[in-house]
Amino acid sequence: MNQFKEIQQHIGNLSPVLPTEKILLKDAFNRVLLEDVVADLNMPPFNKSAMDGFACSYEDIANELEVLEVINAGKIASVKIGKNQCVKIMTGAAVPSECDCVFMVEDAEELSENKVRCTNPKTKKNICYLGEDYKKGEKLLKKGMLINVPQMAVLAGAGYAEVLVSKRPKVTVIATGSELVPPSETPKPGQIRNSNSSQVITQLKKMNLEIVDELMLVDDYELLTKSFNAALGTSDFIVFTGGASVGDFDFIPEILKEQGFKIYWDHTGIKPGNPMTFSEKGGKFVFGLSGNPVSSFVQFELIAKPTINKLLGANYNPLRIKARMNFTFQRKKTNRLAIIPVFIDDNGATSEIPFHGSAHINSLAFANALLEVPLGVSAIQTNEFAYVRPL
Numbered sequence: 001m002n003q004f005k006e007i008q009q010h011i012g013n014l015s016p017v018l019p020t021e022k023i024l025l026k027d028a029f030n031r032v033l034l035e036d037v038v039a040d041l042n043m044p045p046f047n048k049s050a051m052d053g054f055a056c057s058y059e060d061i062a063n064e065l066e067v068l069e070v071i072n073a074g075k076i077a078s079v080k081i082g083k084n085q086c087v088k089i090m091t092g093a094a095v096p097s098e099c100d101c102v103f104m105v106e107d108a109e110e111l112s113e114n115k116v117r118c119t120n121p122k123t124k125k126n127i128c129y130l131g132e133d134y135k136k137g138e139k140l141l142k143k144g145m146l147i148n149v150p151q152m153a154v155l156a157g158a159g160y161a162e163v164l165v166s167k168r169p170k171v172t173v174i175a176t177g178s179e180l181v182p183p184s185e186t187p188k189p190g191q192i193r194n195s196n197s198s199q200v201i202t203q204l205k206k207m208n209l210e211i212v213d214e215l216m217l218v219d220d221y222e223l224l225t226k227s228f229n230a231a232l233g234t235s236d237f238i239v240f241t242g243g244a245s246v247g248d249f250d251f252i253p254e255i256l257k258e259q260g261f262k263i264y265w266d267h268t269g270i271k272p273g274n275p276m277t278f279s280e281k282g283g284k285f286v287f288g289l290s291g292n293p294v295s296s297f298v299q300f301e302l303i304a305k306p307t308i309n310k311l312l313g314a315n316y317n318p319l320r321i322k323a324r325m326n327f328t329f330q331r332k333k334t335n336r337l338a339i340i341p342v343f344i345d346d347n348g349a350t351s352e353i354p355f356h357g358s359a360h361i362n363s364l365a366f367a368n369a370l371l372e373v374p375l376g377v378s379a380i381q382t383n384e385f386a387y388v389r390p391l
């Protein structure tokens with residue numbers, strides 16, 4: 001059974017759950033667009049000069065030309081341009097309808113105050129034609145796109161001063177584990193610093209979600225239940241780390257069941273990152289990630305991110321590319337999809353970096369991609385091609 005594939009299918013079947021809202025364009029970066037964006041005019045809206053130069057009829061290009069006026073961007077020619085006449089024109093200005101060519105200032109010899117000659121009769125036309133970038137009525141952006149930098153410019157160009165997006169979900173992040181201490185403390189014997197909260201909160205912030213609370217709790221059933229119920233009152237999503245497995249103090253799956261949550265999956269078939277729950281009740285969603293830091297990272301990248309995007313109505317297709325292996329990867333057990341932090345160099349080759357498993361989070365700080373070793377595959381040889389996911 002390919003558990004990860006089943007999870008992907010499940011994610012694919014989820015429907016957007018968050019309400020929509022209209023927001024100002026200036027606030028739209030990194031939100032999910034929930035309307036198609038349609039051009040209300042042609043772009044460019046007129047034949048536009050691509051260069052600072054002289055606009056004329058191309059059939060006069062070899063002749064001495066009389067310069068009638070200067071047209072700067074934003075201005076329209078006030079005279080008719082006849083045989084052997086031209087206007088001086090600036091980049092971005094409307095090319096007069098009688099002209100079909102602009103020769104650059106660099107290709108112009110000024111003969112007298114109002115006489116000019118083109119020194120390069122093979123000049124390009126140097127005109128950006130009306131509607132060449134897009135036509136009025138054309139769909140420019142699709143519902144479900146993430147609003148990134150280019151999308152901000154397109155929205156502005158198309159006159160979308162307000163944009164329909166999905167509401168930012170509210171999230172509570174709960175790190176569980178009686179061994180945890182905050183980053184400011186030196187752990188006593190048996191203790192460990194909480195690094196997962198920083199990791200998960202940053203992932204969520206990158207996705208522009210609103211963190212309403214951040215808790216670090218000991219493995220106490222009553223306390224966890226109480227805090228979980230309180231978080232349900234303020235949050236759309238709750239992300240736990242730790243307590244996801246089968247140990248005596250791994251309470252999260254039990255608490256979810258006890259509170260009437262439907263658990264869609266409790267393991268992923270991925271290494272590292274096998275124990276993980278995803279559950280829902282009444283439109284509230286809970287991610288129970290593993291405690292091991294690389295496991296929670298992998299689970300977030302491969303599962304939580306696409307799930308959250310789907311719930312927000314986003315079309316999320318993270319890049320996966322086939323890259324040449326610079327090393328041989330081998331393993332004995334092949335019953336899970338293995339995810340290995342790697343470094344892709346300038347030549348697109350996948351290099352090995354030190355990595356020894358689910359707690360080795362500092363390895364990821366030097367990785368720029370995750371290598372996929374599919375289910376059933378025990379070795380990928382040097383020079384073979386294998387899928388990597390850029391980070």
Ligand SMILES: Nc1nc2c(c(=O)[nH]1)N[C@H]1C(S)=C(S)[C@@H](COP(=O)(O)OP(=O)(O)OC[C@H]3O[C@@H](n4cnc5c(N)ncnc54)[C@H](O)[C@@H]3O)O[C@H]1N2
Pocket residue numbers: 175176177179180192193194195196197241242243244245246247250272273274275289290291292293295358
């Ligand atoms: N009998 C079995 N034991 C385990 C199995 C299994 O299938 N059968 N799976 C193993 C795998 S795989 C993983 S991964 C872990 C996941 O366990 P949990 O999600 O319950 O995580 P914890 O036990 O709470 O912690 C694991 C590890 O990570 C450290 N940790 C926890 N929270 C944090 C944090 N916030 N920041 C930094 N490090 C954290 C914790 O101290 C542990 O060392 O279960 C295996 N066991």
Ligand code: MOO
Pocket residue numbers: 270271272273274275290292295358
């Ligand atoms: O799969 Mo665990 O997630 O080995 O660390």
